[in-house]
Amino acid sequence: MKQHFINEVRAFNRFYTHIIGLVNDHILHSEYSLPEARILFELYYRPGLTASELIGMLDMDKGYLSRILRRFGEKKLVGRVVSEEDRRVITLALTAKGKAAFEVLNRASDEQIEQAFGNLSEKDSQALVEKMTEIRRMITKNNILEYK
């Protein structure tokens, strides 16, 4: 019984890994890497983040992040402002160009999802989303994982 549960979860994980791969495909074929896209995403929705915060959120190496941010700076995708309160920290935000870049990625992503899930009926789409939401709720509610 317990083992059955584990097996089913694993099967779902494999399955969904594949779906995510398909849906992320456009990023692979864009000029951004997956980590780069995630950084753009976070900065789009939460301008003013610091590098440290990004590191925590995305669980990535700070050296690695530092380099990506430098490149993004050079390409004028993100602005970097030394914090007033603490001159060690740099607050980050997308420039207009950065936002535009993200929006392009985002539209491609929308299309990818539409293509993947598009031929579900209105009713099925709704049912699907409900199940997804429930799964999220169940997992987070049970605190199960410290979801940073």
Added chain:
Amino acid sequence: MKQHFINEVRAFNRFYTHIIGLVNDHILHSEYSLPEARILFELYYRPGLTASELIGMLDMDKGYLSRILRRFGEKKLVGRVVSEEDRRVITLALTAKGKAAFEVLNRASDEQIEQAFGNLSEKDSQALVEKMTEIRRMITKNNILEYK
């Protein structure tokens, strides 16, 4: 409405990407890479596969796979037998040692899932699995994605 659907799917994808990351964590800390683990997995359940079949299933570069398989051969994890019918193809199967290695990984994976999902009640576990199964069913049934 449509956009709402897309946004929800995306939110779930991000969420579940994170879960998968946590659950795959043990592989990262094992002596195998994720692709290596996937290869062990496939060969465990489908001995006799050929390299080409693996390439199709795992969608990976043949050169890359070839090297991994060579290492696995050197480490005596997989046996490689030239096919009788077609002497270009090599059929693959885990050795006893390979099976044992997979089983270790697998147990660690079980533990990771138990740790992650373990404090769900029996009832909730069942509900969770049902929703996962339904999602899979909905996605595959609509043939939505050619799930190779």
Added chain:
DNA sequence: GCATGTAGTTGACAAAGTCAACTAATTACC
């Protein structure tokens, strides 16, 4: 003020993945 800690950078390196050229065997087809 000095020891300790933290944010971010840098250099050196290792791991992961890609691409194209190549060998050996097989199939297509005249």
Added chain:
DNA sequence: GGTAATTAGTTGACTTTGTCAACTACATGC
């Protein structure tokens, strides 16, 4: 049955991605 085209897998050269530790500059505790 011989030659062209195809296919399975290998190899070399390379790029990208990610890791680790040392380092600088600033901040904080005491």
